[in-house]
Amino acid sequence: MAIGLLVALIAAPVLASDQKVVFVVLVVFGSLLPDVDHKGSKINRLLPVTKLVATFFRHRGFFHSIFPPLIILGIGYYYEFILVAQALAIGYLSHLLSDSFTKLGVNYLYPVSQFRVMGFIEVGTIWESVLFAGVILSIVIMLI
Numbered sequence: 399m400a401i402g403l404l405v406a407l408i409a410a411p412v413l414a415s416d417q418k419v420v421f422v423v424l425v426v427f428g429s430l431l432p433d434v435d436h437k438g439s440k441i442n443r444l445l446p447v448t449k450l451v452a453t454f455f456r457h458r459g460f461f462h463s464i465f466p467p468l469i470i471l472g473i474g475y476y477y478e479f480i481l482v483a484q485a486l487a488i489g490y491l492s493h494l495l496s497d498s499f500t501k502l503g504v505n506y507l508y509p510v511s512q513f514r515v516m517g518f519i520e521v522g523t524i525w526e527s528v529l530f531a532g533v534i535l536s537i538v539i540m541l542i
């Protein structure tokens with residue numbers, strides 16, 4: 399969410415000149431969407447009906463690939479709610495980017511490829527706290 403908020407603050411002036419607050423809220427919401435494939439995730443606690451997805455899809459599989467945000471963009475452009483789709487897709491991609499910093503990584507082309515983009519950060523370690531602190535500091539700097 400923190401990386402989603404940072405990305406939203408960077409993208410809002412470029413993409414959403416007169417609807418920045420709505421844009422930022424949608425980006426942050428979009429940043430929660432990939433973890434729909436994890437039963438205990440924030441999005442599944444917020445919208446329990448989405449827990450069904452975690453029953454049928456493995457964690458960090460299809461919903462942690464590039465395809466869902468592309469589908470969101472495709473639907474958004476087709477039905478002409480482009481800004482909403484852009485915000486959700488940007489948030490979605492910010493989540494994938496942040497998961498890429500972890501040791502488990504992200505397979506952006508799942509199920510087409512087995513290649514995972516992996517980082518060195520393990521959840522719950524000092525490095526996660528350092529990254530989080532850096533992101534929060536960046537958010538504060540952007541807001542002042």
Ligand SMILES: [Zn+2]
Binds near residue numbers: 432433462493497
């Ligand atoms: Zn994730």
